[in-house]
Structures are given as structure tokens and as C-alpha cells.
Amino acid sequence: MLEKRVKSVEAENTSLLKIVEADQTKIDILKVKVATLEEEKAHRDEQNKYFKLKNKELEVVNARKEHEIYMLNKVLENLPGKWVEQRFEKIKVEEVRAKRQDEIDAKMKD
Missing domain, CATH: 1.20.5 (Single alpha-helices involved in coiled-coils or other helix-helix interfaces)
Known part of the structure; x- marks a missing residue:
């Protein structure tokens, strides 16, 4: 046991x-x-x-x-106002031209 x-x-x-x-x-x-x-x-x-x-x-x-x-x-x-405005407009025009040129270049590639 x-x-x-x-x-x-x-x-x-x-x-x-x-x-x-x-x-x-x-x-x-x-x-x-x-x-x-x-x-x-x-x-x-x-x-x-x-x-x-x-x-x-x-x-x-x-x-x-x-x-x-x-x-x-x-x-x-x-600064005198006109100078700033003229410069700003010139920059805007350059940007628009660059953008359009990019679009044209893109279309030419296609």
C-alpha cells in the first residue's frame, strides 16, 4: 500500500x-x-x-x-511703390512664361 x-x-x-x-x-x-x-x-x-x-x-x-x-x-x-510693383510684375511675367514654356515642352515630348 x-x-x-x-x-x-x-x-x-x-x-x-x-x-x-x-x-x-x-x-x-x-x-x-x-x-x-x-x-x-x-x-x-x-x-x-x-x-x-x-x-x-x-x-x-x-x-x-x-x-x-x-x-x-x-x-x-x-521702398518707392512703383519700383516694387514693377519688379513684382516682371517676376510674374517671367513665371508665366516659364510655365507656358514647360507646357510647350511637355506637349512637344508627347
């Missing part, structure tokens, strides 16, 4: 050991996945730092350009 009980407990123990082994394998797999995800996160954090710095640089450049445009507008406001 005692021998049967011992064999039953040993069988149960063996079964539990197999379950523990399977669980440990799952744990090991999850540890590898966690390590991979942590590496990816570290890489993305570094990228984010780089892009934040790049963004700040671009904001500075943009602010400088906006200031230059503001200054140019102020200078243009103080």
Missing part, C-alpha cells in the same frame, strides 16, 4: 517536473523577447533624442528665416 502511494507520488512528481521544465522554457523565451524589446526601445530612444535635437536645429533655422523675411518685408515697405 505504501509502495503504491510512493509510486503515485513519484509519478506525480515527474509530471510536475515536466510542467516546470515547460514553464521554464516559456520563461526563457519570454526573457529573450523582453531583451529584444528593450534593445529596440533603447534604439528608438536614441533616435528620438537625435530627432529632438534635429528639430530644435530646424526650429532655429526657421526662426532665423522668418526674421529675415520680416526684415525684407519691412525694407520693401519703405
Whole structure:
């Protein structure tokens, strides 16, 4: 009777050991996945730092350009009106000519 009980407990123990082994394998797999995800996160954090710095640089450049445009507008406001209007019209005419030439070139290719 005692021998049967011992064999039953040993069988149960063996079964539990197999379950523990399977669980440990799952744990090991999850540890590898966690390590991979942590590496990816570290890489993305570094990228984010780089892009934040790049963004700040671009904001500075943009602010400088906006200031230059503001200054140019102020200078243009103080120039005699006809000169500005004449120059603007000349630029518009050049743009229209360039656009028409592009259209003609496109039609010639067809």
C-alpha cells in the first residue's frame, strides 16, 4: 500500500517536473523577447533624442528665416511703390512664361 502511494507520488512528481521544465522554457523565451524589446526601445530612444535635437536645429533655422523675411518685408515697405510693383510684375511675367514654356515642352515630348 505504501509502495503504491510512493509510486503515485513519484509519478506525480515527474509530471510536475515536466510542467516546470515547460514553464521554464516559456520563461526563457519570454526573457529573450523582453531583451529584444528593450534593445529596440533603447534604439528608438536614441533616435528620438537625435530627432529632438534635429528639430530644435530646424526650429532655429526657421526662426532665423522668418526674421529675415520680416526684415525684407519691412525694407520693401519703405521702398518707392512703383519700383516694387514693377519688379513684382516682371517676376510674374517671367513665371508665366516659364510655365507656358514647360507646357510647350511637355506637349512637344508627347
